[in-house]
Amino acid sequence: MKLQKAVKDETVFVALGSIILSVIMVIVFFVLHRVFPERVPMDLPVIIGAVGGCAVAIGNFFLMAVTVQKVAGIENYDQAYRSMQVSYRYRTFLQLIWCVLTMVLGFINPVAGMLPLLWPSLLIKGRGILNGVKN
Secondary structure, three states: OOOOHHHHHHHHHHHHHHHHHHHHHHHHHHHHHHHOOOOOOOOHHHHHHHHHHHHHHHHHHHHHHHHHHHHHOOOOHHHHHHHHHHHHHHHHHHHHHHHHHHHHOOOOOHHHHHHHHHHHHHHHHHHHHHHHHHO
8 A cells, every 4th residue: 555645744744743842842841850850850761751752642643644544445434434443442552551651661751751642633733723713
């Protein structure tokens, strides 16, 4: 199966946006650490969490986009619906595993690891709002 241009474009948009938001998140951690050094950490686990969470978020979005592309070619509604359900189930399970790992493994900051999972949704909704305002 060849990736459609829309899948590539949307994935690049989400990837770049997620990376930028993750860098901003690390900067916020740094600033908060300077103000509240005893409460907010700024160490390697924050960086590992940001990178890992960003990778999981981008991967999840890419898998969703590929599934939507695949399902768009299925004519049987029930089969298409089941394919989307299975994809959603597995992608949600993978995100859940990542969240558990961030809480269990001491070398990953849980907040920095889980926040990037929100970036794709925020980016897509934010772009929709901005496009609605322009029109």
